[in-house]
Amino acid sequence: MEIMQLVGLGLVAAVLAVTIRHNKPELAMLLSVATGIMIFLAVLGKIGAVIDVLKELSERASLNMVYLGTLLKIVGIAYIADFGAQICRDAGEGAIGAKIEFAAKILVLVLAVPIVAAVLQSLLKLVP
Amino acid sequence: MEIVRNLVLNLIVIAVLAVFLEMLLPAGDMRRYVKMVMGLLIVIAVLQAAGNLIRGGWQLDMPVPAQTGPSPGAPGLPDIMAGGRRLAADTQAQALEQYRQGLALQIAALAGMNGRLTVREVEVDLYGDKNDKKFGQIRQVQLLFDAAPAAAEQKNPLVGPVKVEVGKNAGAGGNAVSGRAQPPPEVEQAARRAAANVANFYNLSPEQVKFEFRTAAAGG
Numbered sequence: 001m002e003i004m005q006l007v008g009l010g011l012v013a014a015v016l017a018v019t020i021r022h023n024k025p026e027l028a029m030l031l032s033v034a035t036g037i038m039i040f041l042a043v044l045g046k047i048g049a050v051i052d053v054l055k056e057l058s059e060r061a062s063l064n065m066v067y068l069g070t071l072l073k074i075v076g077i078a079y080i081a082d083f084g085a086q087i088c089r090d091a092g093e094g095a096i097g098a099k100i101e102f103a104a105k106i107l108v109l110v111l112a113v114p115i116v117a118a119v120l121q122s123l124l125k126l127v128p
Numbered sequence: 129m130e131i132v133r134n135l136v137l138n139l140i141v142i143a144v145l146a147v148f149l150e151m152l153l154p155a156g157d158m159r160r161y162v163k164m165v166m167g168l169l170i171v172i173a174v175l176q177a178a179g180n181l182i183r184g185g186w187q188l189d190m191p192v193p194a195q196t197g198p199s200p201g202a203p204g205l206p207d208i209m210a211g212g213r214r215l216a217a218d219t220q221a222q223a224l225e226q227y228r229q230g231l232a233l234q235i236a237a238l239a240g241m242n243g244r245l246t247v248r249e250v251e252v253d254l255y256g257d258k259n260d261k262k263f264g265q266i267r268q269v270q271l272l273f274d275a276a277p278a279a280a281e282q283k284n285p286l287v288g289p290v291k292v293e294v295g296k297n298a299g300a301g302g303n304a305v306s307g308r309a310q311p312p313p314e315v316e317q318a319a320r321r322a323a324a325n326v327a328n329f330y331n332l333s334p335e336q337v338k339f340e341f342r343t344a345a346a347g348g
Contacts, residue, residue, distance in 0.1 A: 050152070057145045061141035061142045062138055062173075062176075067172065070165075074162050077158075078153065078158035078161070079154050082156040086156075105158070105161055108158070108162065111165070115165060115172065118172050119168055119175065122171075123175060
């Protein structure tokens with residue numbers, strides 16, 4: 001039961017963080033970051049299987065793998081930015097968290113530019 | 129049909145992929161942005177498939193109608209197709225014949241505009257080979273005039289010119305002999321001009337329009 005281990009890890013880390021936050025808030029923040037990284041590494045192997053399924057689906061749909069790669073990158077950017085922004089908010093730096101999310105949005109839009117161009121190209125091809 | 133089936137399959141797979149990816153999305157504010165990109169991807173996939181369909185690929189992909197088993201009394205597919213080809217050929221031949229007759233009437237009217245000539249018959253020969261690039265064009269026009277001037281016929285239209293050749297078998301028909309005749313020079317000149325007019329009118333070379341004179345035959 002992997003989920004029990006992960007939930008246990010999270011609860012222990014949460015109790016520890018609450019305990020030390022009054023005296024050592026910087027250590028509490030580092031503890032939450034470390035816990036988040038550990039949980040992420042624990043499920044990293046499972047994400048590989050999910051991505052393999054997504055690739056197979058996109059091949060069956062005759063979807064260009066470049067687009068799927070772009071989409072996965074965007075999902076990764078969203079997760080990392082969300083993770084970082086939450087840590088910043090936990091540390092009481094909501095403004096920095098907002099900036100991280102802003103940067104992530106810009107990066108997502110930059111990655112989406114080739115897809116927008118492909119949509120336009122497909123539309124133009126339809127015009128005789 | 130196959131391409132439509134593939135299109136539907138692709139759309140189903142893309143929808144499943146989108147739902148699967150949506151579950152992976154983070155819960156925060158970034159979700160809307162990632163969903164927008166996913167929507168664009170789906171639009172691309174649908175446009176690509178629809179583009180192939182619109183460009184006519186589905187027509188090439190359509191199989192020849194298959195008949196799994198001949199129903200009793202019904203002709204087979206090859207017979208139906210052969211009948212269709214025969215029908216098309218017959219219709220085309222009829223159209224060509226009507227066109228030829230119409231041309232003959234036009235040419236007869238055009239050649240008969242000269243009052244000195246009486247047009248007895250016009251034969252129009254067309255290119256009839258479908259594979260020929262000149263299909264339907266005029267190959268040759270044969271004009272047949274009366275040897276006698278039209279004015280003379282108007283004076284006595286019931287009696288044609290009689291040509292008596294002594295010592296030759298006149299045949300059972302009596303005294304009228306049909307055949308080549310030598311018209312008066314002015315009539316021949318008028319026929320030459322009429323042939324040139326026809327050639328000019330139908331953009332033909334002078335060699336393609338021929339004429340000759342016949343004496344009036346008995347009973348005809």
